Amino acid sequence: MVDIPEHLLQRSAEARAKALGISVEQAMAEMKGQSDPTIISKEPEVKVIDETPAPAAETPAPAAETVTPVKEEHAAETTEKVAAVKIEEKAPAAKTPPPAKADAPDEVDFAPDVKVTQRLLTVVKAKPIQKPVKEPIDKVNTWPHLMLPEFVALMAMTAFLIFLSAILQAPLLEEANPNVTPNPAKAPWYFLGLQEMLSYWDPQIAGVMIPTVVGLILWMAFPYIDRNPETHPSKRKFAIMFYTFFLAGAGTLTIIGVLFRGPGWNWVYPWIDGIWFDDLLDWIHFE
Amino acid sequence: MSFRDRLKETRAKASDGFRGGKLMSSIFRPGSPFRKGYVDSPRNRSYVVMNNVLYHLHPVKVKRHGVRLSYTLCLGGLSFFLFIVLTITGIWLMFYFRPTELAYVDIQNLQTTIAFGSLVRNMHRWGAHLMVLVVFLHMSRVFYHGAYKAPREFNWVIGVILLLLTLLLSFTGYLLPWDQLAIWAVTVGGNMAGYVPVVGAQVKFGLFAGLEATTATLLRFYVLHVLFFPFIIVIFMAVHFWRVRKDGGISGPL
Numbered sequence: 001m002v003d004i005p006e007h008l009l010q011r012s013a014e015a016r017a018k019a020l021g022i023s024v025e026q027a028m029a030e031m032k033g034q035s036d037p038t039i040i041s042k043e044p045e046v047k048v049i050d051e052t053p054a055p056a057a058e059t060p061a062p063a064a065e066t067v068t069p070v071k072e073e074h075a076a077e078t079t080e081k082v083a084a085v086k087i088e089e090k091a092p093a094a095k096t097p098p099p100a101k102a103d104a105p106d107e108v109d110f111a112p113d114v115k116v117t118q119r120l121l122t123v124v125k126a127k128p129i130q131k132p133v134k135e136p137i138d139k140v141n142t143w144p145h146l147m148l149p150e151f152v153a154l155m156a157m158t159a160f161l162i163f164l165s166a167i168l169q170a171p172l173l174e175e176a177n178p179n180v181t182p183n184p185a186k187a188p189w190y191f192l193g194l195q196e197m198l199s200y201w202d203p204q205i206a207g208v209m210i211p212t213v214v215g216l217i218l219w220m221a222f223p224y225i226d227r228n229p230e231t232h233p234s235k236r237k238f239a240i241m242f243y244t245f246f247l248a249g250a251g252t253l254t255i256i257g258v259l260f261r262g263p264g265w266n267w268v269y270p271w272i273d274g275i276w277f278d279d280l281l282d283w284i285h286f287e
Numbered sequence: 288m289s290f291r292d293r294l295k296e297t298r299a300k301a302s303d304g305f306r307g308g309k310l311m312s313s314i315f316r317p318g319s320p321f322r323k324g325y326v327d328s329p330r331n332r333s334y335v336v337m338n339n340v341l342y343h344l345h346p347v348k349v350k351r352h353g354v355r356l357s358y359t360l361c362l363g364g365l366s367f368f369l370f371i372v373l374t375i376t377g378i379w380l381m382f383y384f385r386p387t388e389l390a391y392v393d394i395q396n397l398q399t400t401i402a403f404g405s406l407v408r409n410m411h412r413w414g415a416h417l418m419v420l421v422v423f424l425h426m427s428r429v430f431y432h433g434a435y436k437a438p439r440e441f442n443w444v445i446g447v448i449l450l451l452l453t454l455l456l457s458f459t460g461y462l463l464p465w466d467q468l469a470i471w472a473v474t475v476g477g478n479m480a481g482y483v484p485v486v487g488a489q490v491k492f493g494l495f496a497g498l499e500a501t502t503a504t505l506l507r508f509y510v511l512h513v514l515f516f517p518f519i520i521v522i523f524m525a526v527h528f529w530r531v532r533k534d535g536g537i538s539g540p541l
Binding site for chain 1: 345
């Protein structure tokens, strides 16, 4: 069912109300099927339906017309063939009676007791001659729909940070002394994955090549390497897999560096040998 | 009319007079909720952004799907917000800190004798860790949404530079407490820079202002931390935010 716009329904109802001499509300209700249709006692207009069946020969006429140019195009020897086609096409049309004749008595329903002078058959929606270049985007006002959630997020983050700072003391060890090397000496946590890699490979590779070439150049060039325009995860499985492996690898190395490396960069278990990372001491001990 | 109603009316009149007065009208531009006669209408909602300094950051309208918290998790905004928090707490800390051999004593005094000194220092330190984490998560979110694709390729590049600058800011700040944790973490990090081929020794020398971490390194890192890197990162942030808008706002729905 076509959804008819309200203003067209209204216009139609007004016309109907005028023709039948009823109120617009009544007409509208009838059109929507909410009340029985109005019956007026005026004699029905007699419609004359031409019931004479269309001559059978007329039906295939278009076929014959379409064949004609073929005949003209081709050389004389094809004439007989074309004529045969003509006859074949005529034959079935002549046998079956035209459908209009068979259906006519059923279709012509005067509905003698319902005298509807007009009704809305369909609504043809107007289409612009020019196609708009850009489809309109579903947008909302920044204020308040974006700025209020943002404000709440900022407040939540502030509360979280103050809470964290109130319960966890930032580390402060003894004064810096270049003559006393702690064992192990660890970098900030975000470099510990790198420091862990340094224990596997030559520093030229782990300390320079991987961070600068892989970490920086490849990372920056990534949008220029990945030319797949799709954004849905199901259509860029390789990229998703690549990044997830990177995340897992970097995370594992960092966790190993932070928690599982002790004196001499030897493997330790934090639950047996304790935490060898002073930056996070207070996070674990809660003093 | 009861006394209470009269009081209410007087107060409303005074409030209207103040909000509609010359002072408030000069401060708040048309459409501001702080002005007299603000009503919640589509026109005024547009004005709140358009007639405001916020217009440099946000457009009047944004895509509906981008407002959903589950799409961005607010990570980009929170990175920026943490930077502001770190700037404010950092400026406060500068009042009590000297990047010399007195640095360690200054931190001790900050924690023990100065009101809220310990809290602000903690906020600065944990905020810095949090910012590294949030920036990284923001990058991951952008990657998983494929938001670095055309036309946003270059903004991804700027984003990687911003991540690098965040790490450098955090790393230079790591030395400033001048305790054993700071000096040896920076020594380890600086030694990594020494492995750079050809110019490794020079890079390390430039970073340490000498052959090893000394108070000269402290001063160097201090200047980099409070002046140089913030200056650079603000420029890149400005370009980053500007490109977000010029590239058509937030990336489309998946």
